[in-house]
């Protein structure tokens with residue numbers, strides 16, 4: 001995972017349903033999501049990030065990224081669970 005690099009980041013209107021890399025929710029087609037094209041390990045893959053995760057990431061990136069500065073799958077979902085627990 002650490003060898004992946006985002007070569008392209010764009011906002012797209014999805015043409016089919018995609019799940020968000022950060023919160024693992026599935027979003028229907030026709031919504032705006034951030035699409036990141038990642039290259040690494042000899043392959044190219046696309047990940048999608050929903051608008052709400054983009055907002056959370058822009059404010060809490062330091063808390064959410066791992067030690068290598070990467071956003072792991074489900075990282076925002078886990079961050080939300082942790083924040084909710086600490087508020088109890």
Ligand SMILES: [Zn+2]
Pocket residue numbers: 020021022023024025049050051052053054076
């Ligand atoms: Zn999301």
